[in-house]
Amino acid sequence: MRVLYIDIDSLRPDHLGCYGYHRNTSPVIDQIAREGVVFDRCYTTDAPCLPSRTAFYSGRFGIQTGVVGHGGTAAQPKVEGATRSFDDLYNQQGLARQFQKLGFHTAMVSPFGQRHAAWHFYAGFHEVHNTGDGGMESAEVVQPVVDKWMADNASKDNWFLHLNYWDPHAPYRVPDEYGNPFEGEPIPEWLEQEGLVPKHNKIVGPHTSMEVCMYHGRGNPRYPRYPGQITDDRTLRMMIDGYDVGVRYVDDHLARTIAALKDAGVYDDTMIIISADHGENLGELGIYGEHATADDATCRIPLIIKYPGGAQGVRNQMLHYNIDLAPTLMELFGGEKQPIWDGDSFAAAIEAGDDVGRDEVVFGQCAHVCQRSVRWGRWLYTKTYHDGLRLYPQEMLFDLDVDPHEENDIADENPEICREGQWRLSRWHDAQMQRMALNGGDMVDPLWTVVREGGPFHARIGNSSLGGTPLKDGFEDYMQHLEATDRQEGAIQLRQKYAAQLARC
Template sequence: MNVLFIDIDTLRPDHMGCYGYGRNTTPNIDAIAREGVRFDNYYCSDAPCLPSRAALVSGTFGIKNGVVGHGGTAADRFREGITREFRDNRDDWNFHNIFRRAGLYTASVSTFPERHSAWWFQAGFQETYNEGHTGMESGEKVLPYALDWLDRNGTKKDWYLHVHFWDPHTPYRAPESFGNPFENEPLPDNWINSEVFALHKQHVGPHCANEMNMFNDDPCPQWPRFMGRIDSLEDVKKLIDGYDCGVAYADQLTGQIFDKLKELGIYEDTAVIITADHGENLGELGIYSEHATADHPCCHIPLVLKWPGGQKGHVDQELHYNLDLVPTMADLFHVEKSDTWDGVSMAETILDGKDAGRDSLVLSQMAHVCQRSARFGDWLYVRSYHDGFHLFDREMLYNLKIDVHEQKDVKDEHPEICARGAKIILDWQDKAMTESPYTQDPLWTVMKENGPYHTWNSLPAYLKRLEETGRKEGADKLRERYAKQLK
């Protein structure tokens, strides 16, 4: 069997047609969904980019593999230590090696390993192609490598090809020649009204409406779809148009790969996996154009999977992690599984439509904030250890059934739900630390190493900016909360 893995960075399911979005952003992926299985409640266990792919590739939570942040000690895997032999055992049991164990020839087109010095991502691949712009390229630079590889290898039997597009990732780098197919279309989900936006303009924290460029409003002329600041509802639309253009552009490129499979006569017999590393904050919690939190918009990701002989047009509603994909592929290819994996196989869902989900999930983010969240039933319970300078409460609770954009924190009305969420996180942490060969929860490594990487050395200058832009009250609250750090 042949397997094509399309890896689209920063892709929110609710901005895809097959997940109900009102804009025609993903017609090519939508067609795959009609031919396969769409997973509606699929989440990355650890966000954003680097921790998510570390979990996917290892089949283990960040608390066990050590990669939970974007800098410092917790951006590298734990050393295997005394059990390490000639090679690191974890590389032999990683996601990509499942396909080699099954006898497939493996190749990847991705700049991710160099972008994050995550060379372990390449383990299991027999060929790798690095376009060379470390994740800042748009997809027309990536596509030729994939099409050329298929021209040379597509009609051979038993291969696995991983192709990675970055286009929906900030700064929304779809080329200007793509235009804006949504320019004259209103936003399908226009939840950011004038009242909501007025609150966002007073928000404190990086990547808010006043500081789109992390801690300042400097524009990026080379990326015209991305703005330094948002001053109006028209700007909000322009920004979301830019994101949707990135989604649509990645879909268009993906469609050319599908066309190549059809041209070669191998489409029907090729399995197709389409997913992402994380989503994107598009106004939720006052944050724009960043993947900065351990919540629904940031951790909820698509999984669309076409499997020859599997279900067609099936929709799965169960809760799953991205690391569940590792044992799933092992089961589908009938290869040995590692007892170190944390994933639960979804193979029966793909083949027979049977439920194989979980009762709850724990979601983690340590790059922009330090948060752990419990996702269960209709609820999202968020616990913040470092708020990333957003002045989040220690606990937050949202009913996603009626408040998917997390606008109303209902913790005071439902203390019993908060207690349940906190227990889910505590029980998960106890189990993970009991099973882990390491003694340190990397969350606390991040906390002891000056907090999340994307907040390092930025607070004094940001406090000054807040005062200069009419948000002195927020600056005073940050000074009080981070008094020790400012000494």
């Protein structure tokens, strides 16, 4: 058996044809989906990139690993301390190591470990091919490395290959000569509603429509598909087209990988998994081109699995985590679920199409904001502990059945549902702390470490930087930018909210 894991950074499921998207962004992926199982409601436990991939390969929630952010203490795995053996838990119990124990040759084509100094990401891999540009490389740089690996190895037995593509990740860098296959095609209908752009232009916070590039509205001529600001229908279309072209560009290159498997005569005997580290805000909560919140737009990920001899043409409607894949794969391949793993197997969904899964999922974000959310039934309840300069209320509630793009926060009108959401979060947190007490080297919830160290890395109030300048000056520069773009009230509220913290800088 062979396992091909295709990891497409920032890929939203609802921008793929097999998830109902109206644009033809993914013909190759859609064909694979028809030959396997499509999981409609899979979530990363921890967003964005570094926390998500750490969770995936460790099989653990970020609250357990300690990796929930992009900088500071929360970007490093918790120290194992006196219980550490000759090697560490990532090598002993990580997913890649379990494949090695089963006799698989493990390989990776990704620069991710170097991009985030996440050396634990490489644990359990026989070979790593770093494509060299820290995630800024486009598919035409990645694919020749993949082609060479396939030519050398595709026909061999028992390998696990992780492929990492980056083109849907901002700033959209598909070469100009590729063109725009979606020019003139409608963008998602909800984004075309009258008055949406002017409403979003009043929202404050990094990566909102007036500062797509985090804290300013200046575009970069190196990335003509990526606008600095979204102020009208043209720039809104430019944003959506840029993202969708990135998805289609990866899909076109995947065709070469699939062809290599077929040419080697092993396509039918290869398990193919297509997923992502996280999704992407494309207007949800007023954010564009960033994976910045603990919401459906950021934390829901695609999961498509073609398994030889398994179910075909099936959709699974239950809730799942990305960390559920580790025990699932071990059940399918005769391995063992590791003692520290937090996930549950859903092998029956892949083998027989059974609609197995979870009734609720909890997921977090501590790189751009500090939030935890719980998803159950039709509801998404979000608790904000640090708003990342976005003025979010402490509680938000969305009915995703009628409001899938999170336009209407209905927390105030539904206190009883908010209480249930808070109870679900508290129950999950208690279980995590109890597990930590039995298995961990400390009793620290890393979310609170992030808050103590000044807030999420990309909006830190304290000993870091904001927009590339010393933090206190950077905060004031941003306030002046808000005032210059007719958002004086937002600047006043942010100054008041962060006055005490700024005074300590």
